[in-house]
Amino acid sequence: MIATEHVIEITYLIATGLFVLSLKWLSSPATARRGVWSGEAGMLLAVGGTLLYQGIVSYRWIAIALVLGTIIGIPLGRVAMTAVPQRTALSHAFGALCVTLVGTSEFYLRAPDVPPFMMGVLSLEVILGALTFTGSLMAAGKLQEVLPQRPITYKGQNIVNLGMLAVAIAIAVMLVVHPEKTYLFPVMMIIPLIFGVMMIIPIGGADMPTVISLLNSYAGLSAAAMGFVLQSKLLIIAGALDGASGFILSVNMSKAMNRSFTNVLFGAFGQEQPTAAAGKEARPVRSASPEEAAGILAAASKVVIVPGYGMAVAQAQHKVRELYDALTKRGVDVKFGIHPVAGRMPGHMNVLLAEADIPYDKLLEMEDINGDFPQTDVALIIGANDVTNPAAREDKSSPIYGMPILDVDKARTVMVIKRGMGAGFAGIENPLYYLDKTLMLFGDAKNFVGSIVRELTGGHG
Amino acid sequence: MKLDLLTSLYVFMLAAFIGFEVIRRVSPLLHTPLMSLTNALDAIAVVGAIILAGEGKSKLATILGTIAIVAATSNIVGGFLITDRMLKMFKASGPRKP
Numbered sequence: 001m002i003a004t005e006h007v008i009e010i011t012y013l014i015a016t017g018l019f020v021l022s023l024k025w026l027s028s029p030a031t032a033r034r035g036v037w038s039g040e041a042g043m044l045l046a047v048g049g050t051l052l053y054q055g056i057v058s059y060r061w062i063a064i065a066l067v068l069g070t071i072i073g074i075p076l077g078r079v080a081m082t083a084v085p086q087r088t089a090l091s092h093a094f095g096a097l098c099v100t101l102v103g104t105s106e107f108y109l110r111a112p113d114v115p116p117f118m119m120g121v122l123s124l125e126v127i128l129g130a131l132t133f134t135g136s137l138m139a140a141g142k143l144q145e146v147l148p149q150r151p152i153t154y155k156g157q158n159i160v161n162l163g164m165l166a167v168a169i170a171i172a173v174m175l176v177v178h179p180e181k182t183y184l185f186p187v188m189m190i191i192p193l194i195f196g197v198m199m200i201i202p203i204g205g206a207d208m209p210t211v212i213s214l215l216n217s218y219a220g221l222s223a224a225a226m227g228f229v230l231q232s233k234l235l236i237i238a239g240a241l242d243g244a245s246g247f248i249l250s251v252n253m254s255k256a257m258n259r260s261f262t263n264v265l266f267g268a269f270g271q272e273q274p275t276a277a278a279g280k281e282a283r284p285v286r287s288a289s290p291e292e293a294a295g296i297l298a299a300a301s302k303v304v305i306v307p308g309y310g311m312a313v314a315q316a317q318h319k320v321r322e323l324y325d326a327l328t329k330r331g332v333d334v335k336f337g338i339h340p341v342a343g344r345m346p347g348h349m350n351v352l353l354a355e356a357d358i359p360y361d362k363l364l365e366m367e368d369i370n371g372d373f374p375q376t377d378v379a380l381i382i383g384a385n386d387v388t389n390p391a392a393r394e395d396k397s398s399p400i401y402g403m404p405i406l407d408v409d410k411a412r413t414v415m416v417i418k419r420g421m422g423a424g425f426a427g428i429e430n431p432l433y434y435l436d437k438t439l440m441l442f443g444d445a446k447n448f449v450g451s452i453v454r455e456l457t458g459g460h461g
Numbered sequence: 462m463k464l465d466l467l468t469s470l471y472v473f474m475l476a477a478f479i480g481f482e483v484i485r486r487v488s489p490l491l492h493t494p495l496m497s498l499t500n501a502l503d504a505i506a507v508v509g510a511i512i513l514a515g516e517g518k519s520k521l522a523t524i525l526g527t528i529a530i531v532a533a534t535s536n537i538v539g540g541f542l543i544t545d546r547m548l549k550m551f552k553a554s555g556p557r558k559p
Contacts, residue, residue: 015505019502019505020479020483022498022502023480023483023484023487023495023498023499023502024483024486026487026491026494026495026498027483027486027487027488027491028488029488029490029491029548029551029553030553032491032494032548032551033545033548033549035498036498036541036544036545036548039498039501039502039541040541042502043501043502043504043505043537043541046505046508047507047508047511050507050508050511050512051511053511053512053515055512055515055516056511056512056515056516057515057516057517058515058517059515061514061515061523061526061527061530062511062514062515062527062530064527065510065514065527065528065530065531065534066530066534068531068534069530069531069532069533069534069535069537069538070534070535070538072531072534072535072538072539073534073535073536073537073538073539073540073542074538074539074542075539076535076538076539076542076543077538077539077540077541077542077543077546078542078543078546079543081547081550084493084497084543084547087497087539087543088493088496088497088500091497091500091535091536091539091540092500094504094532094533094535094536095500095503095504095506095532095533095536097528097529097532098504098506098507098510098529098530098532098533098536099506099529101510101525101526101528101529101532102506102509102510102513102525102526102529104525105513105519105521105522105525105526106513108519108521108522109518109519109522117466212496213496216496216499216500219500219503220499220503223503223505223506224473226506226509227469227473228466228469228473230509231469232508232509233469233472234505234508235505235506235508235509236469236472236473236476237472237473237476238502238503238505238506239503239506240473240476240477240480241476241479241480241483241484241499241502241503242480242499242500242502242503243477243480244476244477244480244481244484245480245484245495245496245499246496246499247481248481248484248485249492249495249496252489252492338489340489345492345493345496346489346492346493346495346496347489347490347491347492347493347494347495347496348493350489350490350491350492350493350551351493351494351547351550354547354550354551354552355547355550357550357552359552359553359554360490360551360552360553361553361554362554363490365489365490
């Protein structure tokens with residue numbers, strides 16, 4: 001008996017080590033796949049060890065659930081790369097669901113005899129789990145566009161939301177003092193379920209990278225709380241690692257959007273929605289045809305391409321790859337400038353461009369590429385807007401003032417592929433478009449890039 | 462094996478520090494795979510669900526435990542699969558085959 005228990009503990013110990021190594025190996029693309037294998041090995045060991053547990057009286061439901069989970073998991077692992085943000089949000093929801101359900105069962109198994117500390121972490125587990133569950137489902141729905149993407153805001157939104165959270169915490173405190181009042185438990189679970197929905201309602205697409213990171217962090221913390229309840233070091237550590245990862249990403253994202261971290265924590269997203277550009281008279285812009293654009297690109301020696309969410313929407317990444325190939329063949333130096341919040345989740349653009357077979361050493365982060373723009377002949381912007389807006393640097397009255405941007409306006413020529421003159425997510429006009437050096441290329445990103453590629457390769461047969 | 466509160470807190474604190482140090486080094490290039498990998502690792506919560514569903518202490522625990530296993534397993538399988546798929550795509554530029 002004791003021997004099996006030790007075996008289980010040892011599998012957990014090894015799994016913990018493998019998990020930490022897994023994240024360590026992820027630090028560079030060269031070793032990253034080893035990280036996945038080590039994570040898988042740790043997971044197999046830990047699950048295998050758990051199945052040895054003497055207290056298990058029937059394997060029937062476990063087996064059915066493992067098979068069912070695998071059947072659901074395989075298609076979720078095979079989604080298109082453009083669908084990765086919503087898949088990620090959905091997996092946060094599943095993780096949080098697991099934690100919430102386990103927490104709920106643990107409460108009813110232990111009640112009414114729950115020690116205060118146990119009740120405290122149990123409440124934390126269930127509150128965090130429940131709000132992450134509905135919040136992530138909402139985020140996935142918005143990303144999949146089954147829910148309206150426009151942020152919905154109303155007066156006193158923050159007060160309502162914070163009030164709900166306060167009530168949930170007050171109930172948790174009451175349960176800590178009186179764990180025998182089991183009828184309070186469902187209430188404590190339902191409030192954060194509603195809170196999760198309310199938290200995501202005011203959030204628009206451009207805030208998604210921050211929100212997904214934050215939900216990631218919550219999912220990790222709720223799992224760590226579950227580790228406290230079950231007294232499992234393995235779970236505490238895995239949850240802490242996940243929580244730390246989500247936290248780092250949230251801080252990165254909020255910095256990249258020039259929002260304070262408290263601003264992010266309290267869900268005050270998408271507050272500024274000035275309906276600019278509406279009544280304004282159209283200022284003149286210079287536009288160009290694919291032929292002209294191809295001519296300028298062919299004559300350049302250094303080109304930086306700046307992709308944004310628009311590239312993902314138009315599914316233009318493979319055409320961009322063809323453009324990259326055509327220009328590289330002509331001896332043009334082509335690099336990509338990636339803003340941290342480009343796209344709908346951290347690292348989104350890198351994954352799309354890697355899928356299109358663009359070598360990762362050509363994908364440069366904002367800090368690394370910004371120094372290059374003054375020596376760049378052409379900055380080609382594909383489906384990005386606010387992250388290139390020089391008003392963030394110069395115009396103190398601009399709502400995005402202070403946000404770090406890609407300094408595309410320092411390049412000799414700027415070309416912007418855009419459907420029309422509509423303002424970006426933040427509803428802010430982009431003075432970049434009215435510069436003398438800027439050429440607007442109006443059209444669908446995929447078609448326009450395709451036409452440029454035809455022009456470039458046509459002459460060479 | 463029993464853990465007291467203080468030991469749990471020590472474990473949590475140290476793991477959080479390790480997490481910060483290790484994850485800070487992850488290149489922003491790989492932030493999407495990072496998120497899907499940590500998500501898969503986080504689904505280790507399945508061990509708690511397995512015990513719950515297997516012990517059969519109450520009908521509620523068995524039902525909720527079973528659903529929890531399904532949710533966590535789909536994260537494990539899907540998370541590792543998609544992370545590996547993404548990482549396979551990241552290639553350095555080198556001599557490309559014609």
